[in-house]
Amino acid sequence: MADVTTTRPPVWRGVLDRIEAARRGDSSESLAAVFVLAATVIALVWANSPWGWTYDAFWDIQLAITVGDAGIDLDLQHWVNDGLMALFFFVIGLEVKREFAMGELRDRSKAAVPLAAAVAGLVLPALLYLLLNPSGAAASAWGVVISTDTAFLLGALAVVGPARAERLRIFLLTLAVADDVGALAVIAVVYTDELSLVPLAVGVLGLLAIWQLRRLRVWRGGGYLIVSLITWVAFYESGVHATLAGVLIALLLPVYPPKRALVERAAALTRAFRQSPNPDYARSARLGLERAVSVNERLMRLYQPYTAFIIVPVFALANAGVPLTAETLRASLTSPLTWGVVLGLVLGKFVGITGATALFARLRPGSLAPGLRIPQVAGGAALSGIGFTISLFIVDLALDDEPLLADEARVGVLAASVIALVLGAGVFRLGARLGLEPEEPSMELLRPVDPHRDHIRGPVGAPLTIVEYGDFECPFCSKATGSIRQVRAHFGDDVRYVFRHLPLDDHHPDARSAAEVSEAAAKQGRFWDVHDAFFAHNDALGREDLLRYCAELGLDVDRIEEDLRDGDAQNRVADDEIDARTSELPGTPTFYLGANGSPPRRHIGPYDADTLIAELTRLREAASDPV
Incomplete structure (x- = not known):
């Protein structure tokens, strides 16, 4: 079994080191607080x-x-x-835009509860005040x-x-x-002073200019910066609070996952620089890397540590x-x-x-x-x-x-x-x-099997259930696929097999990418085809390898690339991963076994076919026993 290992930084570290880590994007909310x-x-x-x-x-x-x-x-x-806090609200706007475009707020069903709670948390305090x-x-x-x-x-x-x-x-x-x-x-609505229409019109024109820059696919930050400064001054002079200019500008900036063509071009430019280091290639490589990432994410990574x-x-x-x-x-x-x-x-x-x-x-x-x-x-x-x-x-x-x-x-x-x-x-x-917060994670499966969400092999209503948390690059998971085939052959339509993701990034650098591509393939109804192909080639799961396997299986690779850009695949993999961490799973593969509608429980011990067959048989007999 591949272990999940976590490394924790020493408690005492230099403040400057922590700030530099934050500038690289590893910011700590507790340190900011x-x-x-x-x-x-x-x-x-x-x-x-x-x-x-x-x-x-x-x-x-x-x-x-x-x-x-x-x-x-x-x-x-x-x-x-009015000035520095405009940048703070600008970063908030970037975060809001990213969440709506690629994050938790993109899935309205998942966001419904916190959104309802947020509305109540806005209205009731104001009424009490x-x-x-x-x-x-x-x-x-x-x-x-x-x-x-x-x-x-x-x-x-x-x-x-x-x-x-x-x-x-x-x-x-x-x-x-x-x-x-x-x-x-x-x-914006309540705390705006008297309006001055001419500067406001200039501010609106500034926002339209930023929108036009976005339409023209301008990716360098300099052009946006000049127009943004003019827009901020116009909003300040108009009487509308100037910090709102920062929010509106941020909401207009483009955000998207890295595009394949731009990533490949950046890689080619980087290789050229490595082969022939010179200032021209260095500049081209830097610009190529910047262009591959959206303006939103580049600016958020740049400014977030300074605002915090x-x-x-x-x-x-x-x-x-x-x-x-x-x-x-x-x-x-x-x-x-x-x-x-x-x-x-x-x-x-x-x-x-x-x-x-x-x-x-x-x-x-x-x-x-x-x-x-x-x-x-x-x-x-x-x-x-x-x-x-x-x-x-x-x-x-x-x-x-x-x-x-x-x-x-x-x-x-x-x-x-x-x-x-x-x-x-x-x-x-x-x-x-009061025992409402258990000291140890439950051995029961945290997220019940959902036919509308989960990838299920076998009859959806089968009396026996196997849930595996696995990693496409894990050699133990690859070998376990043989055990699962034997178990399914033994029980036939009496067993359903569910696969969930737990990519171990520290050990398997290509596992997450493979998991995300498999989720994109699932949108074409071909999850299990790529599941088998990826495990069959678990020692060669580079991005180009993954797409080649998909092409060989007859999938629409362009559609996979497009589906990878919308963020759904990444969010789905992250959801499985969070479930696994919350349950404190020891590594991959980890199996949960259940029978006759009882919640699947974590299986401890060997996971060869004979052991899994014996345990499922025992669970079925225990569930059928009236005592």
């Missing part, structure tokens, strides 16, 4: 130190950028909130309670969440994306410095605004998300992802009360002319974040203490 938390603590200490007056004095410094008679003159805080603040200047700040800070949420989940929480993490990520869309819509580790911490430093004087705390303790923020973020998110998820799961049984339970969702819902970044951002928009109310709102945001963290940890701990 630590940076924001550190910036928040520094802001609070600074604002409440003997030199606290310098906090406001520093962020009130004016900085003007002018060209001739035109220019923008802002204080440092608003350069952060308005219950305490129905009128006056404070009423305009209801948007403060609607959004969740994704970085803090995922960082807190990593620290206080349960083991085997990957499904919960995906659920919360999907929910957070929908949450961001709702918050951005509220900012620089921009958001700087934003926290500029906005979290509330003077916690006795007067401020006294006013906050009796302020409907402060308590409205706490009630909305803590109770509204907890009840709204948990209640909507439980209701949806009851109305549509099986709608929750395998391994995801309501107690887990409740803990994640509690952590969703950490609003922080966008909450503080909306405080600045809603209460810019009310500094005392703004301080009360910021105290509410900070208090709610602490309470939500404690509540989330408590819910997770209570679930574990």
Whole structure:
């Protein structure tokens, strides 16, 4: 059996190494949350130190950028909130676009539960806030309670969440994306100042120019950058909050999986450089590699670490410095605004998300992802009360002319974040203490066999079931195919065989690609043909080999290439892989055996044909025994 091995980095590593790892795309949500938390603590200490007056004095410094008679003159805080945060919202827009195009939100059936939970988590907090603040200047700040800070949420989940929480993490990520869309819509509609039509028209023309660049298949970032800067300035001058320009631009940028022709060209250019290293070939190879990846993914990989580790911490430093004087705390303790923020973020998110998820799961049984339970969702819902970044951002928009109310709102945001963290940890701990969160993974098959989803050999309703988690490049899995043939020959139509994916990337570099190609072939109804071919050639599964086997089997290779681009195959393989990791499978092949409708259980021990036949026979007899 091929083992699943995981390597963990040392606990203590240099901060610079961690940042560089993040820049390469291996960013850690918990590390990003630590940076924001550190910036928040520094802001609070600074604002409440003997030199606290310098906090406001520093962020009130004016900085003007002018060209001739035109220019923008802002204080440092608003350069952060209106300028740097535009890049933050740009990255959010890139993530939203990618999720809708290739990620979890592409499959509406899978996204239905977190989307419903997100809507409830937007509406109920706002209603609870308005219950305490129905009128006056404070009423305009209801948007403060609607959004969740994704970085803090995922960082807190990593620290206080349960083991085997990957499904919960995906659920919360999907929910957070929908949450961001709702918050951005509220900012656009509710917190827009008076409109200036001429600059707005220029901004719209800028967006149309970006759309045209996309239609022309411009792939270099420079052209998009110039038009984006002009669009940002136009939106700022129009009165529409400039950060929305970042979101709209991101939503227009193209996103797609790498195209085969472009990947092959990049490989050829790289080979040419290796054979004859020179500046011209180096530039061609670099441009070829960049062109093979969509603008969306290149920009997200480039900017995401900087927004996580620089921009958001700087934003926290500029906005979290509330003077916690006795007067401020006294006013906050009796302020409907402060308590409205706490009630909305803590109770509204907890009840709204948990209640909507439980209701949806009851109305549509099986709608929750395998391994995801309501107690887990409740803990994640509690952590969703950490609003922080966008909450503080909306405080600045809603209460810019009310500094005392703004301080009360910021105290509410900070208090709610602490309470939500404690509540989330408590819910997770209570679930574990009550046995609602098992200490060990179940030996039963996590995801029931689904004829509409699974690849099944044999009668769908057969009384005996074999489920294998396998890897096309695994030599043990290849040998196990012989055992399965003998078992199926022995039981005939009394057994059904189900294959699921568990590519071991550390050991088998081509296994994932083979799994994804097999899923693309399944769309042509030929999964089992390529399954047999790939195992027959499990020592030669390069991309060209895989496509050649498909062509030899008479499949439409161009269609396979197209189906690989839409992301469905990758998501399906990832789904099986997450199920396997949640169940803590020891490696490949891993078999589950079941009889007469009982849930298949993990088979421990040899998997030769005689052993599997004997175990299935025993299970059938045990299931038929009335005792």
